[in-house]
Amino acid sequence: MPADPPTDISTTREWVALLGRPVPQPLKLLFDADPERAERYVVDAADLHVDFSKTHVDDGTMAALLDVARAAGVERRRDRMFAGEPINTTEGRAVLHTALRAPRGTVVEVDGCDVVPDVHEVLDRMAAFVDDIRADERITDVVNIGIGGSDLGPAMATKALAAYTHPRLRTHFVSNVDGADVHRTLSGLDPASTLFVVASKTFTTVETITNATTARDWLVAALGDAAVSDHFVAVSTNAEQVEAFGIDIANMFGFWDWVGGRYSVGSAIGLSLMIAIGPEAFGEFLAGMRAIDEHFLDTPLEANVPVLLGMLGVWYVDVHGCSTKAVLPYAEELARFPAYLQQLDMESNGKSVRLDGGPVDTATGPVVWGEPGTNGQHAFYQLLHQGTTVVPVDFIGVARPNHPYQHHHDLLISNLFAQAEALAFGREAPDEPHRFFAGDRPSTMILTDRLTPSTVGQLIALYEHIVFVQGTVWGINSFDQWGVELGKELANRILPELTDTPAPDRHDSSTNALISWYRDHR
Numbered sequence: 001m002p003a004d005p006p007t008d009i010s011t012t013r014e015w016v017a018l019l020g021r022p023v024p025q026p027l028k029l030l031f032d033a034d035p036e037r038a039e040r041y042v043v044d045a046a047d048l049h050v051d052f053s054k055t056h057v058d059d060g061t062m063a064a065l066l067d068v069a070r071a072a073g074v075e076r077r078r079d080r081m082f083a084g085e086p087i088n089t090t091e092g093r094a095v096l097h098t099a100l101r102a103p104r105g106t107v108v109e110v111d112g113c114d115v116v117p118d119v120h121e122v123l124d125r126m127a128a129f130v131d132d133i134r135a136d137e138r139i140t141d142v143v144n145i146g147i148g149g150s151d152l153g154p155a156m157a158t159k160a161l162a163a164y165t166h167p168r169l170r171t172h173f174v175s176n177v178d179g180a181d182v183h184r185t186l187s188g189l190d191p192a193s194t195l196f197v198v199a200s201k202t203f204t205t206v207e208t209i210t211n212a213t214t215a216r217d218w219l220v221a222a223l224g225d226a227a228v229s230d231h232f233v234a235v236s237t238n239a240e241q242v243e244a245f246g247i248d249i250a251n252m253f254g255f256w257d258w259v260g261g262r263y264s265v266g267s268a269i270g271l272s273l274m275i276a277i278g279p280e281a282f283g284e285f286l287a288g289m290r291a292i293d294e295h296f297l298d299t300p301l302e303a304n305v306p307v308l309l310g311m312l313g314v315w316y317v318d319v320h321g322c323s324t325k326a327v328l329p330y331a332e333e334l335a336r337f338p339a340y341l342q343q344l345d346m347e348s349n350g351k352s353v354r355l356d357g358g359p360v361d362t363a364t365g366p367v368v369w370g371e372p373g374t375n376g377q378h379a380f381y382q383l384l385h386q387g388t389t390v391v392p393v394d395f396i397g398v399a400r401p402n403h404p405y406q407h408h409h410d411l412l413i414s415n416l417f418a419q420a421e422a423l424a425f426g427r428e429a430p431d432e433p434h435r436f437f438a439g440d441r442p443s444t445m446i447l448t449d450r451l452t453p454s455t456v457g458q459l460i461a462l463y464e465h466i467v468f469v470q471g472t473v474w475g476i477n478s479f480d481q482w483g484v485e486l487g488k489e490l491a492n493r494i495l496p497e498l499t500d501t502p503a504p505d506r507h508d509s510s511t512n513a514l515i516s517w518y519r520d521h522r
Contacts, residue, residue: 008354009473010361014071018064019319024056026440027424045305046291046458051445054424055312055392056320065311066301072473074307081468082297084110084258088479089355095479096256097263097464098293101286101457110258118256122268126253127279129233130271133195134166134278141189143172144272145182145215146199147207150235151175152343153265153460154199154273156336157285160456163333163402165276173272174215177207182214191222196232197272201255203234203241206488216246235268260479262343263464266457281453288457296465306462309444310469316392316442318362326384327370329396330416333451334459337396338370341463348467348478355475364474374415385422385437393443395420396459400450420445498522 041053228246253268349365426439471478
């Protein structure tokens with residue numbers, strides 16, 4: 001396939017045409033002028049029903065946005081990603097989280113090697129191991145020790161799929177190097193009935209190995225050194241370090257350089273999730289991702305949900321100046337989904353350098369945040385409705401709950417629909433200005449029938465591809481994360497300085513003073 005096109009979208013005639021579009025009409029006028037708007041600006045992808053009629057687009061603007069997507073080479077770069085080409089140019093790697101959910105028999109080659117058989121070999125090993133654990137009555141608790149993508153994905157999905165988890169097994173997640181995290185988790189556990197999953201590709205991630213070492217010491221104090229091999233497994237590619245830790249490499253599950261951490265929940269990083277929900281449900285989870293992959297790959301742009309939502313996001317960031325975006329799931333099981341998307345979006349597209357090394361000439365990724373409804377209504381919705389900052393919102397809801405309390409669910413969904421209506425259309429209050437709601441605040445509604453392994457997988461893949469579309473338009477590499485390196489390097493330098501004698505003096509005056517304060521008070 002041809003190489004990537006020039007990445008400075010701001011110099012293209014399509015971008016200039018988009019910026020030259022008329023200022024969009026208020027949402028109320030758009031609906032008044034088009035009685036069929038609520039039916040026309042609705043699209044489906046697999047089991048996801050998406051209504052973006054409460055955004056400010058009209059047909060002309062949507063056509064202009066799709067012209068920009070084509071000019072940026074979204075289709076071409078998408079095809080290159082699925083084909084296994086090294087589109088992560090700063091690291092020289094393919095980007096193939098999509099291969100993690102490829103069916104058996106699919107061929108996806110990296111450097112001339114079909115990777116799909118390797119994917120399924122690991123999945124089969126995971127399934128055999130998980131079947132043994134789920135059948136072992138001695139194991140009651142599983143502790144996943146990881147950080148970033150090795151924590152957020154499985155932690156979010158395990159909570160989202162609580163209705164499908166094994167009734168005997170409790171799953172815990174330790175990520176923060178703050179000792180309070182591991183202490184809280186271990187305090188309620190019995191070493192003899194606990195299994196630890198240590199998730200670190202290199203097995204050198206300082207936070208993860210620190211927590212894992214503390215957990216090992218806790219286990220050894222109760223059961224002796226020999227217990228480590230029976231109570232610890234690893235998700236890693238570093239057999240030497242895994243074995244040195246005391247884990248049997250027969251219980252090491254690997255993955256590949258072409259899987260980025262924040263895209264890895266469908267790989268062996270999802271081992272704790274598979275233990276919780278079982279291999280069959282994990283297969284359904286992967287199949288849900290695959291359904292959105294196929295939609296993204298095969299659907300014309302005019303009906304392609306990741307493309308449409310991705311381009312709407314570009315429009316609100318770059319044309320409307322919206323630097324933040326809220327994701328508000330009206331499903332308690334999805335409470336961790338906004339945090340998961342924070343990493344997916346902000347680590348991927350929080351960039352200021354294009355693929356060609358030049359500075360970006362547009363705004364890039366927004367600040368992503370959110371909480372589940374209805375809790376957020378009693379916290380930050382005041383700003384959403386009456387504040388001076390316009391925040392585009394993605395609402396997420398389900399038709400049928402995984403609990404028996406139908407009245408609760410009806411109340412929840414009435415609030416979901418009411419909030420979207422209030423944001424869009426507001427309320428007049430001529431004599432009470434403090435009760436005036438301006439409205440005209442955009443939102444997108446994503447609905448599905450029920451939270452299942454498949455639909456949770458679909459939601460994840462949808463946002464993965466939205467991020468891809470936006471990164472392509474902005475001409476940045478969504479698959480590296482060099483921005484995390486400097487802080488790590490400085491932390492490694494500061495750590496020994498907290499206890500060295502005499503105190504070092506190698507930083508700016510503020511940092512030196514902070515180190516001195518800590519040394520005096522530790």
